[in-house]
Amino acid sequence: MDKPAVRPKRTRIQREKRELIGEAALEVFSQHGFRGSTIDQIADAAGMSKPNLLYYFKNKEEIFATLIHRLMETWLAPLREMDAAGDPQTEIRSYIRRKMEMSRDFPRESRLFANEILQGAPRILPLLEGELKELVDEKAAVISAWMREGRLKKSDPHHFIFAIWATTQHYADFDVQVRAVLGGKRSGEGRFEDAARFLEGLFIG
Amino acid sequence: MDKPAVRPKRTRIQREKRELIGEAALEVFSQHGFRGSTIDQIADAAGMSKPNLLYYFKNKEEIFATLIHRLMETWLAPLREMDAAGDPQTEIRSYIRRKMEMSRDFPRESRLFANEILQGAPRILPLLEGELKELVDEKAAVISAWMREGRLKKSDPHHFIFAIWATTQHYADFDVQVRAVLGGKRSGEGRFEDAARFLEGLFIG
DNA sequence: GCAATTTTTGACCGTTTGGACAAACGTTAA
DNA sequence: TTAACGTTTGTCCAAACGGTCAAAAATTGC
Structure with a gap:
């Protein structure tokens, strides 16, 4: 019903960065929980800026859900x-x-x-x-x-x-x-x- | 060393209200965790205003610690x-x-x-x-x-x-x-x- | 009844946070 | 060279949040 109709095509960089963010987010989320974690913390842990992180994931919820x-x-x-x-x-x-x-x-x-x-x-x-x-x-x-x-x-x-x-x-x-x-x-x-x-x-x- | 030197004397109302707040806080904290809970939520659940709640507990941390x-x-x-x-x-x-x-x-x-x-x-x-x-x-x-x-x-x-x-x-x-x-x-x-x-x-x- | 004390509240403040955005930067390929 | 596209960042904003404060309201003790 509401599945993503098409799997978005991803560049090499996108795949790598999403992976990197996932690892950072796992570290942060597992320590502080969803509400206790901030996008800034995750961005820091991933070594990038917050807007940059939000270029790869549309919001905090999506990072968590993906993980x-x-x-x-x-x-x-x-x-x-x-x-x-x-x-x-x-x-x-x-x-x-x-x-x-x-x-x-x-x-x-x-x-x-x-x-x-x-x-x-x-x-x-x-x-x-x-x-x-x-x-x-x-x-x-x-x-x-x-x-x-x-x-x-x-x-x-x-x-x-x-x-x-x-x-x-x-x-x-x-x-x-x-x-x-x-x-x-x-x-x-x-x-x-x-x-x-x-x-x-x-x-x- | 850093124990409270004197147990503060509490009025009947203080005892009742602190109990009421504790119950409300348990409900809220157990559902959303510490960071996921807001003082407003707890105050609402206890049927009082935020400043009123903070008259009985000096901050969010103290509520949680007491609990x-x-x-x-x-x-x-x-x-x-x-x-x-x-x-x-x-x-x-x-x-x-x-x-x-x-x-x-x-x-x-x-x-x-x-x-x-x-x-x-x-x-x-x-x-x-x-x-x-x-x-x-x-x-x-x-x-x-x-x-x-x-x-x-x-x-x-x-x-x-x-x-x-x-x-x-x-x-x-x-x-x-x-x-x-x-x-x-x-x-x-x-x-x-x-x-x-x-x-x-x-x-x- | 009244003064002292406790309780309650509305208004307010500084900070943090999630997220938007446009502009800049980098890369590639015609 | 330049157009197109992907990537990165500084800046900004509105909402949420923790907490303060002075003043009003209620209660208590005499």
Whole structure:
């Protein structure tokens, strides 16, 4: 209905600059949230002037929307990879590993996403109710089958998936708290490894 | 050092109005975050004019700080109640229940807290590194003892606690997503009950 | 009833912010 | 050389915002 009829043709510079702005915006937005970030901050982080930035994105909203929509793909990839034909334990373990790696390697993306959901998901609610729900329902069915076959401990598959999301993303979104509680000693980079091992035990063991 | 030397004496009206403002501010802050909220919005929600509100709180920051510090008490209470002398299974189950009830009954508080942590906990970092860390270390030791005695499945007690936080708070903080994924049918109020049962099975079963 | 005190408000101010715009600058190719 | 096109910037504006202030209104204590 209201999709962009034509994909705008972009020059090399436009592609590069939009990419550069996206990176800068991710940095800023993930730290201060949408309302807490200013176009000037993003422009500074991207090393350009505000009007110049607005030459590439028509407004602040569009920068944010572009970012979060691009992010959604990356975000769902690990769940997509879960293979019904594989071994349940291995599949779950891999899923947890991948999600944990994302928390470790892309904490800004995780926080950006968390922020959007916390505010009520104003920009991506349709995606959650559509694409995401479909994917989760599909994978929940897979997990459910595994449970019926006695290859995985029985429980509610939807809440099972929620629990994996919650626990893995916790290490990105609540990182400050995790580090504060673990204290200097154990809050080195090893904490992600420890957490991953713990979660495997929790969800599989 | 820099503590308020004297607790300011407050009239009945001051106590009532500060309470009223707190309630309004919780509503607004939990929806839009600190920077996304305006004093006018809070004043409106409290049914008073902006200057009037600023007669009770010297600025926006003070409203927020008051809220979040008051919240911390409530937030830690359930963990405080965990009793080393009790039965491990019962204690863990009660803890999960209480945390789940808080997500159901005080989602605004949960989101306010999540927001603060996401932004790097600028106002409560000392509390996290002090009071919270001490409490968690203490309870982790209790859990650890239970595990050593073979009364609870062995795992890392700190990550065990994190996992309970993450999963229970998920149902408040990511409520929109949970409801979107569960869809109309199963996203009624029963979802908290379902989740609580699932989590008991996960952490105890 | 009245003076002292507390509470409330309208008007106001300086700053920040998102965004517009036209003019300048740079690049390319006929 | 010059026309065409893409890129960059300085300047500007209106709205939103946090916060002040003096004065009016309400309440309280005697």
